[in-house]
Amino acid sequence: MFKFLLVAALVPAMTLAAVSFTACPNGAPTPASLTVNDCSGDVCTMTAGQAVNALATGIVSPIDSASATAHITVRLGGLDLGFVIPQELANACTVGIQGGCPLSAGTGFNYALFDDSLDVPARGVAVEIEVGLTGDGGVALGCLRFNAIIA
Template identity: 80%
Template structure:
């Protein structure tokens, strides 16, 4: 289950840059992504161990009073069926540093902390997509990165 905390709870100095790509929907991407002590690609993660992730410098394309998070894990392009818990979908309450509303043209950070990584695909490379959707369905931010979860 994914849990979100404010930036202050994520020890950024212990984290390294992870390679990521933009989502095909054209949503803004962060300037940096850190996930645990990963660098490059794929990021090596351990099932059952904590995951600390931080996306910084996402520039909101629109004003938005809301932000809904989604996470998709894909193996060979197919969704493996991970579902974000409904209580964690509200990124304004859990994840966006400073909460909402977001203002067009203003950068924000998004932190994700999973106390115990649980994804149904293990030992193989997967693509993880994390995105935020705002008022009226506007894509506020989205990124994809590769990981192997052992």
């Protein structure tokens, strides 16, 4: 099971490298940079059972929003593997957005993702991971996609 715990304060002070990412097709804002563990480049290799620390910085909210809901989608060969973020982790205002909500239109924010024990059924193959935030009225606050291999 893919279990993510979003904790802004727990992103470690280790040196993180930039990970290549693409915008989501919904036109949502993307961050200025993405770091995931010590990954760099086009494919991030993560180890099952190990912690995942990610930080997306410089996302600019397109709207004023009092809420932010996180979603994570994992795809294998374009097919959604069916991961649904647990309800208690979906509120990105309380867990993930540094400084919390409300968000102001045109103002940048950072989003941190911490998973203390990565567990994904698709191992040893390339997957696409999409992480997105939705605000008031269903407006996309931010979204990105990156490629990973879960070893």
